[in-house]
Amino acid sequence: xxxxxxxxxxxxxxxxxxxxxxxxxxxxxxxxxxxxxxxxxxxxxxxxxxxxxxxxxxxxxxxxxxxxxxxxxxxxxxxxxxxxxxxxxxxxxxxxxxxxxxxxxxxxxxxxxxxxxxxxxxxxxxxxxxxxxxxxxxxxxxxxxxxxxxxxxxxxxxxxxxxxxxxxxxxxxxxxxxxxxxxxxxxxxxxxxxxxxxxxxxxxxxxxxxxxxxxxxxxxxxxxxxxxxxxxxxxxxxxxxxxxxxxxxxxxxxxxxxxxxxxxxxxxxxxxxxxxxxxxxxxxxxxxxxxxxxxxxxxxxxxxxxxxxxxxxxxxxxxxxxxxxxxxxxxxxxxxxxxxxxxxxxxxxxxxxxxxxxxx
Numbered sequence: 603x604x605x606x607x608x609x610x611x612x613x614x615x616x617x618x619x620x621x622x623x624x625x626x627x628x629x630x631x632x633x634x635x636x637x638x639x640x641x642x643x644x645x646x647x648x649x650x651x652x653x654x655x656x657x658x659x660x661x662x663x664x665x666x667x668x669x670x671x672x673x674x675x676x677x678x679x680x681x682x683x684x685x686x687x688x689x690x691x692x693x694x695x696x697x698x699x700x701x702x703x704x705x706x707x708x709x710x711x712x713x714x715x716x717x718x719x720x721x722x723x724x725x726x727x728x729x730x731x732x733x734x735x736x737x738x739x740x741x742x743x744x745x746x747x748x749x750x751x752x753x754x755x756x757x758x759x760x761x762x763x764x765x766x767x768x769x770x771x772x773x774x775x776x777x778x779x780x781x782x783x784x785x786x787x788x789x790x791x792x793x794x795x796x797x798x799x800x801x802x803x804x805x806x807x808x809x810x811x812x813x814x815x816x817x818x819x820x821x822x823x824x825x826x827x828x829x830x831x832x833x834x835x836x837x838x839x840x841x842x843x844x845x846x847x848x849x850x851x852x853x854x855x856x857x858x859x860x861x862x863x864x865x866x867x868x869x870x871x872x873x874x875x876x877x878x879x880x881x882x883x884x885x886x887x888x889x890x891x892x893x894x895x896x897x898x899x900x901x902x903x904x905x906x907x908x909x910x911x912x913x914x915x916x917x918x919x920x921x922x923x924x925x926x927x928x929x930x931x932x933x934x935x936x937x938x939x940x941x942x943x944x945x946x947x948x949x950x951x952x953x954x955x956x957x958x959x960x961x962x
Contacts, residue, residue: 604760604782604881606618606619606620606621606736607619607620607621607622607710607711607713607731607734607735607828607929608712608734608735608737608741608744609654609681609683609712609720609732609787610729610732610733610741610744610747610748611632611634611723611730611731611732611748612641612730612732612749613719613723613727613777613845614731614745615648615714616741616744616745616792617715617716617720617722617794618715619712619713620714621710621711621713621736621774622687622699622700622701622736622894623682623704623705623709623710623711623712623736623739624704624709624710624713624736625708625710625736626703626708626709626710626735626736626737626739626845627639627710627733627735627737627739627744627747628654628709628710628733628734628735629654629680629731629732629733629734629738629747629748629751629788629949630652630653630654630678630680630681630731630732630751630754630755631653631654631729631730631731631732631753631897632640632653632654632656632677632683632720632724632729632730632731632732632756633641633650633653633654633655633656633729633873633875633897634656634657634658634717634720634721634724634872634874634875635655635656635657635875635876635879636658636659636875636876636877636878637657637659637720637848637875637876637878637893637943637944638659638702638767639659639665639828639865639943640671640766640867640877640879640943640944641657641662641682641700642665642667642668642671642672642703643671643672643673643787643789643942643943644679644680644895645647645677645678645682646671646672646673646674646675646676646677646678646714646785646806647673647674647785647788647895647952648673648674648677648678648763648785648825648826648827649678649825649826649827649854649895649896650678650679650827650864651679651759651762651763651785651787651827651828651855652678652680652748652757652759652762652827652828652894653679653680653827654679654680654681654682654683654726654734654789655679655681655682655683655719656682656683656684656717656720656723656845657683657684657685657717657853658717658718658876660684660686661684661686661687661688661718662682662684662685662686662687662688662700662703663684663687663688663689663691663699663700663908664688664691664692664693665693665696666691666692666693666695666696666697666698666699666700667691667696667697667698667699667700667702668693668695668696668697669808670695670952671942672788672909673787673788673789674763674788674944676707676764677703677704677709678823678827679709679844680709680886681709681710681711681712681734682704682709682710682711682712683711683712683715683720683734683954684711684712684713684715684716684717685713685714685716685718686713686714686719686947687700687711687714687738689701689715691937692834696835702766709748710716710734710735710816711736712736717799717854719736720878722894723755724872725871725872726861728744728871728872729754729871729872729873731748731751731753731806731896732748733747733748733751733866735743737952741849741939744813746940754828754829754897755829756829756832756864757828757829757832759785759826759828760784760806760827760832760833760836760854761806762817762827762829763784763785763808763826763827763926764783764785764805764806764807764826765783765803765804765807766805768802768804768805769800769802769803770800770801770806770815771791771794771795771800771801771802772800772805773800773802774800775798775800776798777798777799777800777817777819777820777959778799778801778802778804778816778817778819778820778866779794779798779800779801779802779818779819779820779821779955779959780798780803780813780816780818780820780821780822780823780847781801781802781803781804781822781823781824782803782804782806782808782813782822782823782824782836782839782855783803783804783805783826783839784801784804784824784825784826784854784855784858785824785825785826785827785854786824786825787824787825787841787938787940787942788942789821789883789940789941789942789959790825790852790917790940791801791803792940793939793949793952794952794956796810796846796945797952797953797956799952799956801873802816802818804816804872805814805841806826806833806835806836807835807836808839809839810839810842810843811826812913813839813892813924814843814846815845816846817961819847819848819962820847820848820849820850820955820958820959820962821843821844821848821849821850822849822850822851822852822855822955823836823849823850823851823852823854823856823858823859824852824853824854824855825852825853825854825855825895825896825938826854826855826949829855829869829898830854830857830858830861830867830898831861831867833854833858833861835921836858837858837861837862837923838862840859840862841862842862843856844859844863844878844927844930844932845930845960846954847962848931848932848959848962849930849931849932849933849934849935850932850933850934850951850955851934851935852934852935852937852938852939852957853894853896853935853936853937853938855934856900856924856934856936857896857898857899857900857923857936859932859934860904860905860925861880861936862866863908863909863910863927864904864907864908865900865901865902865904865905865907865908866900866901866904867898867900867916868887868898868899868901869897869898870896870898870899870921871895872897872915873895873896873897873898874898874918874921874937875894875895875896876893876894876934877891877893877894877941877944877945878920878944878945879891879892879893879894879916879918879937879945880892880916880917880921881914881915881916881917881924881937881948882912882913882914882915882917882923883914883924884913884914884915885913889917889939890924890945890947890948891945891947892937892938892939892944892945892947892948893937893941893943893944893945894936895938896936896938897928899921899922899936900921900925900936901920902915902920902921902922905922905925905952908928909927909929909930910925910927910928911925911926911928912924912925912928913925913926914932914935916936921936922935922936923937924936931958931962933951933954933958933960934954935951939951939952940952944954
């Protein structure tokens with residue numbers, strides 16, 4: 603471990619602690635996640651691109667880092683904020699420490715800070731622009747970096763995480779799905795492969811005609827970082843595909859599909875991030891515990907003027923967690939049925955989508 607580290611927030615807050623990870627300075631939107639485990643999955647989740655991640659659970663790194671838990675090929679978060687970091691993990695599968703993990707991907711970390719107080723601040727104020735540094739930097743300089751960066755609302759983050767070329771996973775099977783990659787997690791791809799569904803992963807801006815050339819049986823629009831309002835090309839392609847293929851959307855995928863049918867989205871105050879979000883199905887009354895990671899949401903009122911029907915809501919704040927088309931084989935959810943990390947309450951949704959494709 604090195605020496606000191608600092609975190610600055612746009613409201614003037616300066617927090618000082620101990621540094622770990624890489625010696626550098628980074629900026630991003632400061633957000634918190636409430637999961638007790640899953641720091642490897644969260645840090646490598648493309649949806650955290652452009653954000654400084656803070657864990658509400660007080661101890662991180664205690665079971666080390668294993669590459670089998672990666673959700674992409676690198677750490678996507680800009681920095682990591684924790685109460686305490688474990689220097690000597692105690693799990694036989696660990697391949698490296700959390701400190702080594704951050705150093706490998708040149709990400710700064712700060713520990714020894716009151717994450718409970720910072721979480722309360724974000725809940726009251728909302729997610730804030732921030733800057734984190736493990737270098738020797740003056741407080742005012744770090745604060746200026748935090749304040750002068752662009753808002754996440756104005757950033758184009760999906761191009762940074764989407765595949766640049768089409769990738770095919772597994773052999774072509776009886777059932778094959780195209781995934782529009784806005785920041786897809788490895789576990790989503792693996793869930794399809796486990797069911798014997800072939801996957802064609804395409805760039806976020808691939809033309810709909812080129813997607814159809816792969817002769818797929820269904821379409822999934824993936825999760826991803828940033829503002830769905832900046833994804834106009836993807837929305838236009840979804841419009842052309844939604845009446846040709848069964849469609850399934852996860853997280854940002856739900857937001858983009860909603861936009862393709864005329865609904866609206868908005869930026870949430872502090873979003874949903876963690877593995878313990880309760881979701882209620884409006885038809886069955888059943889409640890699921892879900893894994894979530896998003897800072898934008900579909901406007902429920904705007905769904906009323908579309909052909910989409912609200913099917914699920916978040917029990918904490920009532921925001922839309924799922925909708926379906928009134929006629930087409932189209933279904934979307936805001937949470938993550940693949941978990942990683944999180945509960946597996948809704949993993950069956952992958953099987954349901956496969957069944958929908960096979961019946962179509």
